[in-house]
Amino acid sequence: MIDEMYIRGVEVNYYFVCKTKLWLFSHNVSLEKESDLVKLGKLVHKEFYRKDRKDVRIGPIAIDVVRKGNELEIQEVKKAKSMEKADLFQMLYYLFYLSNLGIPARGRITYPKSREVVNVELDEKRLRDLEEILREIDGLKRGKMPKPVRKKHCRKCAYFEFCFAG
Numbered sequence: 001m002i003d004e005m006y007i008r009g010v011e012v013n014y015y016f017v018c019k020t021k022l023w024l025f026s027h028n029v030s031l032e033k034e035s036d037l038v039k040l041g042k043l044v045h046k047e048f049y050r051k052d053r054k055d056v057r058i059g060p061i062a063i064d065v066v067r068k069g070n071e072l073e074i075q076e077v078k079k080a081k082s083m084e085k086a087d088l089f090q091m092l093y094y095l096f097y098l099s100n101l102g103i104p105a106r107g108r109i110t111y112p113k114s115r116e117v118v119n120v121e122l123d124e125k126r127l128r129d130l131e132e133i134l135r136e137i138d139g140l141k142r143g144k145m146p147k148p149v150r151k152k153h154c155r156k157c158a159y160f161e162f163c164f165a166g
């Protein structure tokens, strides 16, 4: 069980976005810092959550946590709903990670652009799906780099030139 605890939250997200991206990122080919979109995401994040939050790093996960009474709430701010499933499972992974440490929490994903909020809880069905996904991520990371397949969002990806230049 502990192996899957070394998976980073963003890797769960990339599993849905692109398997090549997941592999590159997990092998420390990290071009993400250079992406304007990533910078923009950080800016949006700061703008909407200036107060009342704490950045917490526990092992491979980095989360924004707010205490709501006796419970913790993990908050994620996302630019757009286009990768909703990726966002959902990234959040479920955080909840799973914390629950394995004996810390119950709930999640809240905010999409400021569309002014939507999605509340997330980890139930039995989602837990089973997540565990399967974590096994697949582990296998992907240990295998060879999946061949890049051009998709709509490739142009916006920090790895675009790496995958398709020349």
Ligand code: SF4
Residues within 6 Å of the ligand: 017, 018, 019, 020, 021, 148, 149, 150, 151, 153, 154, 155, 157, 158, 159, 160, 161, 163
């Ligand atoms: S450019 Fe496209 S194929 Fe390459 S890592 Fe990014 S999303 Fe994946």
